[in-house]
Amino acid sequence: MTTAELPFPGLQGVPTSEDKLTGKDFTSDQEVRWCPGCGDYAVLKAVQSFLPDLGLRRENIVFVSGIGCSSRFPYYLDTYGMHSIHGRAPAIASGIATQREDLSVWVVTGDGDALSIGGNHLIHAMRRNVNMKILLFNNRIYGLTKGQYSPTSEPGKVTKSTPSGSVDHPFNPVSLALGAEATFVARTIDSDRKHLTSVLSAAAAHRGTALVEIYQNCPIFNDGAFDAIKNPDTKADAIIPLVQGEPIRFGVEGSKGLVRARTGGVEVVSTADVADSELLVHDAHLDDPTTAFALSRLTDAGVLHQSPIGIFRQVERATYDDQARSQIATASVGQDDPHAALSSLISGGDTWTVV
């Protein structure tokens, strides 16, 4: 059986497993060495237990990472993997994905890895729409180098490298991905296993580049960065859930909602003040990214108080790798033995014979 029969176009061409695998089958023999309490553990556990649901063979899954705490991820999964160099994982994964339709390719990266040193590769992978799933662990800090501000840290952040406060303006990873014309853009939270798993499934099902920003707590260098959306007392007001086809409501008992603003963006209103029919109905499948971008702007650039969670955009566009393989396949149709073809190639042009 191939995945063509499964509801995962993103995995078409990848052979499926005859055996039912479990999370344990995806656990390598290496000891996990993140700090106690790190959000990475939760994501690892979620991925290990989610992978069997794809129904693939372990050997047809590849995880590629860059450098940073999260980039140790591949060592802990019993699949093929490469822990590469800082920022370059999307480039390396592009080569793997282009050459091998039969592989499910995942990139694990962090806010520094993906958005700082590897920013160029990230945006170009997304615009090309190479069939790879990028898990961007955003803890808004540099952990492995022990606590410098990152390209997603809030302005004014005091760290070892910014004792007077950072004067950098941060990236909003979702806005960036939408600007780069990514075909799948989502955000989820390390501590919400159910939501995380549902987003990973949707990413796997997507054919093309899927960018999944995962809010991930660093208990050592940036503890509490996501408290607003994790604290049971505040999270109802902080998380704006994006559910396909549903009016966007949040707050205690749905007291808040989103409506289209006169400026063309979206704005938060009290649901008591507007008719239900005025609430913005979430549609990630719109080809026009304008609304998705407007939604992405609801996330605070500074200390986080509010953020939409879910799939911002999910549209179909031909992938780079499918098209590249198709060109090769078309050119190769009916070709003779490669040695004979090579002989004819190098003998082309104006030739002359000396006897």
Added chain:
Amino acid sequence: MAKQVKQLDRVIIRFAGDSGDGMQLTGDRFTQESAAFGNDLQTLPNFPAEIRAPQGTLPGVSSFQVHFADHDILTPGDSPDVLVAMNPAALKANLGDMKPGTTIIVDSHDFTGRNLTKAGYAENPLEDDSLVDYAVNVLDLTGMTVEAVKEFGLSRKDASRAKNMYALGLLSWMYGRPTETTVAFLEKRFAKVPAIRDANVTAFKSGYFFGETTEAFAVQYEIKPAPMQAGTYRNITGNLALAYGVVAGGVASGLPVFLGTYPITPASDVLHELSKHKRFGVTTFQAEDEIAGIGAALGASFAGSLGVTSTSGPGVALKSETIGLAVMTELPLVVIDVQRGGPSTGLPTKTEQADLLQAMFGRNGESPVPIVAPQSPGDCFDAAVEAVRIAVTYRTPVMLLSDGMLANGSEPWRIPEVGDLPVIDPAFATEPNHETTAKDGSTEADFWPYLRDEETLARPWAIPGTAGLEHRIGGLEKGDGHGNIAYDPGNHDYMVRIRQAKVDRIAASLPPLEVDDPSGRAKVLVLGWGSTYGPIGAACRRVRKAGHDVAQVHLRHLNPFPQDLGEILKGYDKVLVPEMNLGQLSMLVRAKYLVDAVGYNQVRGLPLKAAELAEAITDLVETTSSSSVEPVETKEN
């Protein structure tokens, strides 16, 4: 009028004009005609980095030199016998290379006030006596072209653009070139624009007929075909041969080729060419930058393809970190560096061989990388296949050092038999290679990605999709055998040494060096690498012709050196190392063999000149002989 025919054994012609004048095309066509005629030849294109530098200025001059002969030749020639100058700037820029008595053919059309000023002439050199030492033919080539093609109704500007073909026609007559290939070429090239096609063909033929009928040229020259080894030949540039070599490496290894690259002069033609060969399973990926190009190529190698990246020196600088990752992950990867003048952006369109030490050492840590260098345009094919052989067999990145002169220069190439290609076996791992014993004594078969082949020290290449061989690799230090992250001191020391030993082990697979020492009495050895092969060979011939003994060895492998190099070097009193750098190979052989190598170094962005190098060799031969020969005998000499 019956014209006199004079025999010559070799001629060097340089076509020079504005970069929009089509001089590269003119030179290329003359070359193809000469190749079809059966002469041996070498070419040297020389053009500005600017696509259209200001018209009529010195920086905008583009030239193409072709050396053709009735015997085998090794270089594009030091200085031209004939200069074709299409405007004042072309004359001024190239006059310095012309020796007294040589021929200059000038298109007088642009020798007017403003154009003379742009070229920096205060007076018209055609009207004063500044060219008195040369045989000068002043012709209104542009005017004659416009007149010849007026029936096609082109604008004056378009009509005058065919002047390069008029000049080509004239030169084709002068040297008895066959014209059919150029007519066929023009008909194909401009098939869609009949007026332009007919104008070019007519200009070409008119130039030829002008030579035949005018009294201005009384002599036609004949350069007989050169005796060459039997076989089928074509003219080929280094970049084309290199691209073909990469395709051949894919065929020989049975691996799909993946070129991840970023455009850069003078390497872009490798991308252009490989992008045409999808039917061989060649994928070309024009990445967002140099780093992504090599990153994607390394990813492709991990996935079981032949990863290749192509660039020039500045690109190698950007790729260095990924080359280091390839060293650590021990994956096959071919890194093509078509060297140009440096440092930094340097001289993008000029040649140099100053990236040798960058290839050798330009990474952090102990990071040995094999280095292979072609010695002539056609040899780029074999060098590329050899780079693939080493990369695949030893699971290592390989630096392939071409240069601008090889890339754009051309020569007749004897087309090899595909059946003679080496067999390159990727030998993918397909099953576990190790047994792990558990605490309870039970054993389990597993896969250790860093268990090495005893002969080559190469690690197994297990590609994704192979069941039971799942493993993780990366840039962190590997534990010997199992390949898991390992920080312990002894392991690191061992792994650093084993990676070096693996590269050193390649030397065992290399053929003995060819020592060219015809008399067997030489005391001086000239040691070279890369594109200096031609000038060194030509210089050695001159030295021998003058009655001296000199030996020549040319290296294809720069790392590791061939096993017999040390012994060969010991056999000579003096070793001269000519290079287009400040002494990079000299430094390496001095360090490795404690030999007192003498450098001959030029970094002018141009190939070494055989005549100048011959003088340097002769000086060294004479001083070396006098110190080792009895004074009495010296007098008798």
